[in-house]
Amino acid sequence: MSNAPTVSVVLGTYNGEAYLREQLDSVLAQTYPFLEIIAIDDGSSDSTVAILKEYSARDTRIKVVVNEQNLGFIRNFEKGCSLATGRWISLCDQDDYWLPDKIKKMVEAIGDYPMVYCDSILCDENLRPLGTRISDLVHYQSFDDPRQLCVFSRMYGHATLITRDLFTRSRPFLKEVPHDGWLAYHATLYGGVLYLPEVLVNYRQHAANVFGVVGRKKKKPATEDxxxxxxxxxxxxxxxxxxxxxxxxxxxxxxxxxxxxxxxxxxxxxxxxxxxxxxxxxxxxxxxxxxxxxxxxxxxxxxxxxxxxxx
Structure with missing residues (x-):
């Protein structure tokens, strides 16, 4: 492990003060120690940036970047990934909780694949498990054909580890396509997506989720025809x-x-x-x-x- 490559954790934040500390604590508690943590904030108006800077002052692995203008969550993650210097990139949401061996086990599994993803268990807003894994709701497997992911994709960014080369090949991200699905599709073009059938993330479900589970967008009040x-x-x-x-x-x-x-x-x-x-x-x-x-x-x-x- 002393010569292990760096993993760049790209943490995208926006008004995430409610759950951010728990997520940061889970990232810092990873048993894989060779991390750089790029926290990129998309113009929060709450105490999110103050929390990030507080943690950064205590741990030099954390780099805080604050956007001058709101980019949206897709472009925000793309910018964060562009700042990564590690061999691998691990996408990180602001409201989940990673089990301690998440990165270690994914690094051990990825091999020559451009992407590996794991399972997650659904939790309520207080991180109490709801007894359902994402793999109970959708069919999880490894993928090696773009036809398998061109209509539906259920690889969530929080559960993935990708090579920096895959990110480079996948740029630019499109605003019409969630970044995790876009990366997974490109992975099928350049070596495939490996499934690690192990729960390594507590996936928090709450009212402010950008996306609900199984790809269903959170319902919003109808303001347009x-x-x-x-x-x-x-x-x-x-x-x-x-x-x-x-x-x-x-x-x-x-x-x-x-x-x-x-x-x-x-x-x-x-x-x-x-x-x-x-x-x-x-x-x-x-x-x-x-x-x-x-x-x-x-x-x-x-x-x-x-x-x-x-x-």
Missing amino acids: KAVLKKRELQRIRVRMQAYCDACPESLVPQKRLLRALVRSYRDFSPLNDIRRMLLFFANYRRLLVVKNYSTPRKWLFCLKMLVKIK
């Missing part, structure tokens, strides 16, 4: 699929072929494209829906729904 919101969501999905297609190299012939076909089928809700989209999902449901913890009949029903919706 539903038609406008729907149009924006469809545009986001189309941008994501086009970006995934563009990132896939020509050498991956069958993968590129399916991605191009999906891009074409996502252009509009014309009857022809609705049928194309449904048939593509039926023909490829084992890959496109692999992360869904569904029975085969339920996956078929999902494919049938592609006649009237886009995912």
